[in-house]
Structures are given as structure tokens and as C-alpha cells.
Amino acid sequence: MTINPNTAEAYKLFHDGILALGRAEQQGMRIDLDYVGEAKEKLTKRILKIEHDLHQTSFFKHWQHISKGKPNIGSPLQLANFLYNVKNITPQKYIDKEKKKPSSDDEALKLLQLPELDMILSIRKLKKARDTYLEAFEREQVKGYLHPFFNLHTVSTYRSSSDSPNFQNIPKRDKEVMKLVRDAIYPRPGHQLMAVDFSKLEVCIAVAYHHDPTMLKYLRSPSSDMHGDMAAQIFKIDDFNKHLPEHKLLRNAAKNSFVFPQFYGDYYQNNAIGLCRWIELPHTAWKTGQGVQLPGGKYISNHLKEQGINSFDGFCTHLQEIESDFWKRRFKVYGKWKEKVQAEYLVNGYVDSYTGFRFKGEMNKKEIINYPVQGAAFHCLLWCFIQLDKFFAEKGWKTRLIGQIHDEVVLDVAPEELLKVSKIVKRITTVDLPRAFKWINVPLSVAADLGPVDGSWASLEEYPLP
């Protein structure tokens, strides 16, 4: 590997970076304190209602009886003790690999299919929204503005972190909680919020290191579809069509439970568990008429049985073959690169990133591969963040950067500047960045979401950049 660490360059990136991030911290983001107060109150009422209903159940009364006092539904330990020791329910999931500690997390409780546990899960979800987010917003705000910190000195991959409050883990996937929490955050009066994120940035950065020809082809040809190809292979589908909703689910399953975990260093057995969750098949022998349905209504269990996969164990064996094919044939050069970098680390005691950072100290195989990719991917974002900050200052624009989430920038946009902001964002991220970082070897693309004037962070919608 021919990498020239340039520590002066790395230093400059972080020096300029922390100044730009500091300006974003100072700028802050408006929060609606009245909304936060009302939302907290409503959540508390909902929580009390569910708790009240829970208290009427014989399940809870039993728990109360054996715990000499008030059972603490917020204690996973007490809940596990009641479920698995007192009620003697067979655990469906464990925290530890030795299967000594039964789990009481979301998935474990859902598997037990008890209505009382679903009530506890609802309470957990609402408390999380209220206490971790809304409560923290209220506590951390200064004169109606939040000023999350963005750190460059805390993360072993040379990524960033954020705290007080953490701006990088605000709910997004659960639509209900997303709206509840993000409705607290607003642009400055008369402005609008915009978020711009890189598409599959870490994959694009990884390919700059390993130069795998198959991966290069996937990333350079817009019509190709890596996740679709993997879905077709994993689920043995000949006529895969990513526009069919049933196939879209299989594609998401392949993407989120095979491809990405494999890139992070996971292996086929965990993949099998994750994939079965998506297609709703059990960890046992499969019967006909089980799981999700394919286009035309055929059950996936029937389809897989026809293909010779009759059980979870059979599926594991199948995935083991796919994993081997994945690294030894499909992405052979990528696989070889992993081995080479790991071997070089054992000799040198360090590994370097393209952005001039050196990773030293004890690292396991997965960390050796992941750190330079994860770090450099973030450095692409940080470089763009710095350029944008500089640009807005030089031009005297009113638009400001207010935050960053690893591969995404968040802007507080003055509506009259929207068009020119969009253009410069697109230019810096897709044209200037690859020119500055010559090692980037595939086109980078960004996607934007935009909120209405005075609209909350929950109201962002897709916005095609001009």
C-alpha cells in the first residue's frame, strides 16, 4: 500500500475543522420551548395511562407480590428476574454469548408475545423520547437556542462526536418519535432547514483503498444495483425487480443484514438471524405458508423449500457459501486488500488513512479495516464543512452551518439564498472535494432534504439539488 501520511495536512484539517465546527456551535439552532413543554406533558399523560393499565393486570400484580413493593419497570434486571426466574418463561434471547444472561430488550420482549410486555415497550419508547431528547433540549438550551458540541478529539477513528445534547442521534427511523422530537427544532426566524448527505459515502471511500474492480463497476454505473444482486443471490430470485414492493423488502434485508454487516466484519450466522427477522421466518425447520409473501402471493418459505432450503440451519449453510463467494469471488480484490492491510499492521504496528491520520496501538482485525475508511469518510464531510463555512463568511451570506452528522451537514438557510446555497453545496461536495482529495476514484453524490420557511426539523422533504 502506498500511502504517504501527511500529518501536517491532518493537523490542518482538524485545526480548520474545529474552528468551523465552533462557529456552528455558536450559531446554534432554535428550539420551540412551548412545544417542548407541551409535548413533555402529553407524553407524561400517555405514559401514566399505560402504566395505569399495566397496574390492573394480573401480570403486574404478580410482579408486585413477589417484589415486596413497587416493581421497577425501568429496570431490565428486575424485569428479567421476574420473567425468567419467577415466571419461569424460557428466554428467547440472551445478552451474552454463553447464554447465561437472558435479555429483556425490545426484541427479547417482543418474542415472548405478552400484551403486558408490549405495554412496557411502549412506555420505554415514550420515556426515551421525553427524557433523553425533549428533557435534554430543555436543559441544554440557552435563550431558546441549542448549541450542541462537536468534538474532534474523542473518537479513535478520527471521526467526530457530539454532546450536550448529542446532535448525532436524534430519532429518525421511527416516524412517530421522529416527529415528536424533531418538531422541537427550528431554523432561525424566516429561515429554512436543509440537510445534505453523501450517498453510501463509506463504500465510496473504501473502494479508494482496495480498488476492487467489481465494486468500482457498481459505484460507477448508476444502473447497477449491488444490494439487489445480493438479494437475488441470497433469496434465490431469478427475476429480481427492485421496484416491486416485495422485492424491495428483500433488497433492504440484503443491504442491512448482509452487505453492510459484512463490510463491518460480521459473519454469516449473525446475517442469517438478521435476514430471518426481515422475512419473518423462525430459527427452526420451516413449514409451508410461513414468512413474507413474494409477488403473486407465494410464501417465502415455500419458495426457499423449493430451492432446497428447508430450515434455518439450511439457510445458515447457504449464507456461509454466499459469504465465501462474496469475499473470494465477487469482491476478491477487496478481500485480498483486507488481508494485506491486516498483515502490514502486524509488521508496522500502525495503519494510515488517505487523509494523513495514523492509527496506532492495539487494534483487532476489524478495527484495522474499518478505522481508515470510517475516518477518511468523515474527513470528506469535514473538508466540505470547512469550505462551506469559509464560503458563506467570505460572501457575507446569511445562511449558516449549524451541525453535522458524520456524512451529513445541516444548514440554516436564508430563503433568498436557497438557490445559490444549493449550487455551492453541490459543487463543493461533488466537484471540489474529489479535486482536493485525488485518491477518490468514484463519483460522489449527495441528496438534500429541505424544510419550509419556519418549518421544524420534522418537516423536511426531499429537495432535488439544482
Next chain:
DNA sequence: GGAACTCGCCAC
């Protein structure tokens, strides 16, 4: 009464 830990859960 606080430090340090576990567990669970939110993001990329």
C-alpha cells in the same frame, strides 16, 4: 454522595 459499571437505545 459520587464514580464506574451494565443494559438498553438513539444515530451513522
Next chain:
DNA sequence: AAACGTGGCGAGTTCC
């Protein structure tokens, strides 16, 4: 042979 990368944070818990 073994087996998911990086964080922050709240509540419960244990230890000093």
C-alpha cells in the same frame, strides 16, 4: 478460530 465498526446518554446498580 471467531465472529458488527463508531459514538452519547438515561436509569438502575454496585462499590467505595
